[in-house]
Amino acid sequence: METITLTIDGREVQAAKGMTVLEAARAAGIKIPTLCYHPELRPEGACRLCVVEVKGAKSLVASCVMPASNGMEVYTNTPFVREARRTALELLLANHPFECLTCDRNGNCELQTLAHDLGVREVRYQGEKRNVPKDTSSPALVRDPNKCILCGRCVRMCGEVQNVNALGYVGRGWDTLILPLFNRNLAEVACVACGQCSTVCPTGAITEKSYVDEVWKALGDPKKHVVVQTAPATRVSVGEALGMAPGSIVTGKMVAALRRLGFDRVFDTDFSADLTIMEEGHELIERLKEGGPLPLITSCSPGWVKYCEHFYPELLPHVSTCKSPQQMFGAVAKTYYAEKMGLKPEDVYVVSIMPCTAKKFEAQRPEMTASGVPDVDAVLTTRELARMLKEAGIDFEGLPEEEYDAPLGISTGAGAIFGATGGVMEAALRTVYEVVTGKTLESLDFTAVRGLDGVKEASVDLDGKTVKVAVAHGLANAKKVLDRIKAGEADWQFVEIMCCPGGCIGGGGQPIPVDREKRAARIKAIYEVDASMPLRKSHENPAVQTLYKEYLGAPLSEKAHELLHTHYTPRSRF
Amino acid sequence: MSACACGNTAPKYPELQEILSRHEGEKGSLIPILQEVQAAYGYIPEDVIKEISLALDIPATTIYGVATFYAQFHLKPRGRHVVRVCQGTACHVRGGARILAEVEKELGIKPGETTEDLRFSLEPVACLGCCGLAPVMMVDEDTHGRMTPDKVASVLARYE
Ligand code: SF4
Ligand code: SF4
Ligand code: SF4
Ligand code: FES
Numbered sequence: 001m002e003t004i005t006l007t008i009d010g011r012e013v014q015a016a017k018g019m020t021v022l023e024a025a026r027a028a029g030i031k032i033p034t035l036c037y038h039p040e041l042r043p044e045g046a047c048r049l050c051v052v053e054v055k056g057a058k059s060l061v062a063s064c065v066m067p068a069s070n071g072m073e074v075y076t077n078t079p080f081v082r083e084a085r086r087t088a089l090e091l092l093l094a095n096h097p098f099e100c101l102t103c104d105r106n107g108n109c110e111l112q113t114l115a116h117d118l119g120v121r122e123v124r125y126q127g128e129k130r131n132v133p134k135d136t137s138s139p140a141l142v143r144d145p146n147k148c149i150l151c152g153r154c155v156r157m158c159g160e161v162q163n164v165n166a167l168g169y170v171g172r173g174w175d176t177l178i179l180p181l182f183n184r185n186l187a188e189v190a191c192v193a194c195g196q197c198s199t200v201c202p203t204g205a206i207t208e209k210s211y212v213d214e215v216w217k218a219l220g221d222p223k224k225h226v227v228v229q230t231a232p233a234t235r236v237s238v239g240e241a242l243g244m245a246p247g248s249i250v251t252g253k254m255v256a257a258l259r260r261l262g263f264d265r266v267f268d269t270d271f272s273a274d275l276t277i278m279e280e281g282h283e284l285i286e287r288l289k290e291g292g293p294l295p296l297i298t299s300c301s302p303g304w305v306k307y308c309e310h311f312y313p314e315l316l317p318h319v320s321t322c323k324s325p326q327q328m329f330g331a332v333a334k335t336y337y338a339e340k341m342g343l344k345p346e347d348v349y350v351v352s353i354m355p356c357t358a359k360k361f362e363a364q365r366p367e368m369t370a371s372g373v374p375d376v377d378a379v380l381t382t383r384e385l386a387r388m389l390k391e392a393g394i395d396f397e398g399l400p401e402e403e404y405d406a407p408l409g410i411s412t413g414a415g416a417i418f419g420a421t422g423g424v425m426e427a428a429l430r431t432v433y434e435v436v437t438g439k440t441l442e443s444l445d446f447t448a449v450r451g452l453d454g455v456k457e458a459s460v461d462l463d464g465k466t467v468k469v470a471v472a473h474g475l476a477n478a479k480k481v482l483d484r485i486k487a488g489e490a491d492w493q494f495v496e497i498m499c500c501p502g503g504c505i506g507g508g509g510q511p512i513p514v515d516r517e518k519r520a521a522r523i524k525a526i527y528e529v530d531a532s533m534p535l536r537k538s539h540e541n542p543a544v545q546t547l548y549k550e551y552l553g554a555p556l557s558e559k560a561h562e563l564l565h566t567h568y569t570p571r572s573r574f
Numbered sequence: 575m576s577a578c579a580c581g582n583t584a585p586k587y588p589e590l591q592e593i594l595s596r597h598e599g600e601k602g603s604l605i606p607i608l609q610e611v612q613a614a615y616g617y618i619p620e621d622v623i624k625e626i627s628l629a630l631d632i633p634a635t636t637i638y639g640v641a642t643f644y645a646q647f648h649l650k651p652r653g654r655h656v657v658r659v660c661q662g663t664a665c666h667v668r669g670g671a672r673i674l675a676e677v678e679k680e681l682g683i684k685p686g687e688t689t690e691d692l693r694f695s696l697e698p699v700a701c702l703g704c705c706g707l708a709p710v711m712m713v714d715e716d717t718h719g720r721m722t723p724d725k726v727a728s729v730l731a732r733y734e
Contacts, residue, residue: 159633168635172643181635182620574624574634 006072021063021074022050032076033085033114035092036151037064038200039515040501041160044152048088049114052076060084086118092149093120094127103147103204108512110202111149132177137185139364140193140209140357140508145177148205154178154197161501163476164307166191178205181574190310190573192475194303194499195357195381195508208357208509211378212388215351218377219262224349225341227265228258229329229408232273232419233355233504234382236525240518241386241511242396247521249529252401254385257394258353259402267408269352270415272329273427275547276300277414277538279564280322280424281431282555284494288467293317295470295485295492298424300324302362303499303508305568307475312482313570318495321565323375325418326352326359327368329408330375331563336551337408338371345371352379355419355507358499370563381509410543413444413530420526421473421503422449422456425496429460429469430537437463444536450527452502452520455480457492473498473506589614590622594629604632608641617648653688653695655733657681657713662701664708669722673709676723680730694730 002017008025015024020043025032036047045065052063055073060081063074075081093115100106135143152169155178159165166189170179180189198206218224239248258266284296299305299320308319323331329352334345341348352359356379362368363376380388389396404410414430417423426446433441448458449469454477460467470492472478478497484490500506502519505526511518530536538544552560593610597603607626611618618641627634641647659665659674674685677696681689685698704710707719711729718729 155635159635165633165635168633169639170642182623182638574627 004068004070006068006070006074008074009076015068019068021052021054021061021066021068021072024068025052025063025074025076030076032063033118034064035110035114035149035202036153038153038156041153041156041200044156047092047149047151049085051081051084051088053078053081082118086120089114089118089120090123090125091127093123094125095129096149097129097146099147099204104207104210105204109204135180135185136209137187138191138193138209138361139187140360141186141191141195141198141206142209143180143186143206144204145179146205147203148178149203150176150178151202152178153200153202154206157196157200158191161474161476162192162194162196162307162499163479164190164192164194164310167197190571192303192306192310192499193358193361193508194475196500197508198357199508199510199512199514208381208383209360210384210387211360211380212384212391214378215380215388218349218351221349223347225264225343225347226262226349226351227267227333227337227408228263228351228353229267229269229272229326229333230254230258230353231269231326231355231359231504232416232423232526232529233507233510233522234353234385235416235529236419236505236522237355237382237510238353238385238389239396240522241382242389244397245521246511246518247525249525250396251529252403253396253399254353255404256399256402257389257396260394260399261388261392263351265405265408266402267329267333268404268411268415269325269329269354270411270418271408271541271543272325272332273300273415273418273424274412274538274541274544275328275332275564276322276325276418277424277427277431278544278548278555279328279560280320281428281435281538283320283322284428284432285436286556288493295490295495296320298428298496299566300418300424301358301497301499301504302356303358304475304478304497306358306361306571307478307499308482309568309571310573311479312486315482315485316568316570318485319568321561321567323368323564323566324359324362325415326354326379327362327375327566328564330363330368331370332547333408334371334373334375335563336547346373349378350376352376353382353385354379355382355504355510356500357381357508359509365566367566382507382511383509386511407543407546410541411533412538412541413533413536414538415541416529416533417526419504420450420523421498422446422451422471422496423503423526424498425449425469425471425494427538428494429467431539432467433460433462434537434539436465439463441537449496450523452516452523467494468492469494469496471496473503474501475499587615587619587622587625590625594626604630604637604640605644608637608647612647616652617650619651620649650688651692653692655693655714656695656697657730658697658699658702658711660699660702660704660708660710660712662703662705662708664705665701665710668708670709672723673711673721673726676726677711677730680726693733 013028035049043064045062050063051060053075130146132145235251239250297318330350360379368375414427456471472481505522506519688695
């Protein structure tokens with residue numbers, strides 16, 4: 001790698017060729033404020049918060065788009081620079097609603113932090129405030145355009161990383177807004193509800209739609225038997241949302257906390273992840289035997305499923321008919337479990353704690369009603385759970401470690417790794433291998449499908465028969481895989497697709513901010529959870545075995561189909 | 575071009591296909607295409623934006639962004655006749671606002687809107703630049719000077 005030398009604030013600094021001035025400064029530990037810049041998105045140079053003086057340049061330059069060059073002399077902290085930054089910020093604040101106290105992002109807002117850090121104590125400009133109604137049409141997200149500072153991060157996330165392009169700039173000058181296509185509501189365009197826009201939004205302009213009030217209400221209702229399920233990724237992230245280090249494993253504390261909130265039973269989505277593997281693994285085996293349609297593509301990620309419905313409806317026959325673990329859990333809780341408990345399905349209230357905003361959409365799909373009422377009643381993100389715990393005054397870090405309730409809280413390591421990209425694939429391979437070959441796996445770790453590479457491929461030997469697999473996370477990566485399948489150029493038999501970068505641990509409901517290192521820390525924690533489990537293969541889950549024996553019969557049985565499988569709806573790409 | 579999932583298969587916009595094939599393979603053709611679309615249809619229909627998006631592999635949100643950025647583009651159908659009422663200083667002093675109010679009442683629309691029968695579009699304007707005739711209104715290329723509110727209906731009646 002070619003290096004260059006420049007001076008920043010009088011210090012000689014080395015940087016890699018191709019770095020911007022901002023990157024060179026950050027690498028050298030020099031802080032420059034930014035707002036429209038995001039390390040994982042193409043820089044746009046829109047907000048001018050990152051301006052610096054460069055010797056010889058006629059005016060201030062935006063460091064996030066300025067390439068660093070040899071011999072350059074940069075000043076990041078002159079009166080001229082400070083004044084320009086503050087003016088840029090004050091102009092943004094001039095038409096910003098000052099609603100910090102009631103804002104979802106209060107205490108975790110980049111605009112608020114910058115106003116504090118840049119020493120803004122009065123706003124010298126008074127602009128007309130925008131008065132655009134909130135868009136609450138989506139079951140997953142709320143847009144409040146009045147809080148939008150037009151940084152464009154959501155637009156780039158939705159386009160570059162997710163390849164959905166549901167959001168765009170509309171109009172010009174003062175009238176510019178960021179809006180879903182054709183000024184429609186979010187629910188009326190091809191948005192997949194992934195919530196990635198909300199994780200990069202520096203302000204409270206895009207947030208998850210909160211169902212905290214509904215859950216408090218159910219918890220206070222003596223007629224309801226309220227059960228909760230926790231997604232694999234939440235046990236390595238709710239601690240982070242409460243100020244602990246990224247990748248802190250807090251499974252037992254989370255269980256204890258949920259009991260203190262008043263849930264009647266604390267169950268685990270890892271249980272139904274194991275159940276998903278039983279169904280999906282057998283679906284794969286059946287399709288391999290019967291010749292298709294192959295590749296089989298996983299269906300646990302509701303953002304991905306919705307993306308497929310909008311953009312690749314012709315590939316829907318490839319998508320597994322298995323419901324996601326969240327929905328399988330709800331279906332089992334309101335039938336098998338309700339019957340065991342002598343309860344009516346409508347008296348069981350199922351809450352999910354999910355790393356995901358698309359799960360909110362999924363729970364409201366009309367077809368997800370195995371028992372006659374919705375499988376899942378309310379979906380909370382990791383962030384919303386953290387908020388509830390704060391509201392309840394629970395000292396999370398001080399809690400003891402407690403165990404999940406039986407039977408729907410019993411799980412294996414295979415269920416846990418669903419939370420990381422490649423995990424569903426690995427969990428399925430562990431089971432499919434043993435079912436097909438009748439042999440015991442020597443090593444359970446399929447490392448080729450782990451990690452943060454956008455597309456991963458591997459071949460697995462099933463006793464002489466090779467199965468080729470691919471894994472993609474983030475929808476722009478998924479597109480690469482899907483285009484090859486569509487063109488008939490792919491020879492995979494099994495493909496895992498996760499909507500969000502890194503898989504569920506990088507979901508749209510996860511702690512903000514997120515970056516590659518935080519995702520890596522969460523993934524590492526997920527595999528630690530797996531390694532620490534006494535059982536690590538879904539088909540060895542005793543509670544799942546009992547469920548089949550007592551209720552479902554066998555994988556893919558009629559009863560299993562009725563409760564655990566679903567169908568898909570082609571949707572418009574606009 | 576790949577078929578879209580929205581169910582519209584028959585090309586409802588034959589001129590669009592011609593415009594698109596004229597610009598096939600050309601870089602930076604979006605704005606010329608939008609200009610030609612507008613010339614052909616009088617405005618840029620949403621369905622046309624979708625078709626262009628598929629043909630050029632540009633997100634529809636980007637195209638809509640461009641179309642709303644430039645004032646020259648119209649995203650709604652326009653009336654057969656365009657009415658402009660001068661709101662410049664000279665007209666203002668001589669009752670331009672009352673003329674505009676009368677036009678709005680007659681047509682039942684606000685500036686920027688089009689009547690349902692597509693007969694008239696009312697365009698927002700600052701000054702038409704013929705202050706000697708104030709207050710002034712224009713219909714298409716015709717200038718009507720020294721307007722009074724009671725003349726509005728008869729002027730409009732001349733345009734079918
Ligand atoms: S977006 Fe940030 S600055 Fe704006 S009201 Fe919310 S917390 Fe305050
Ligand atoms: S939720 Fe996902 S698809 Fe929808 S606008 Fe946000 S980033 Fe785009
Ligand atoms: S909604 Fe948020 S991310 Fe999108 S432009 Fe506005 S402030 Fe930026
Ligand atoms: S961060 Fe560089 S211009 Fe916004």
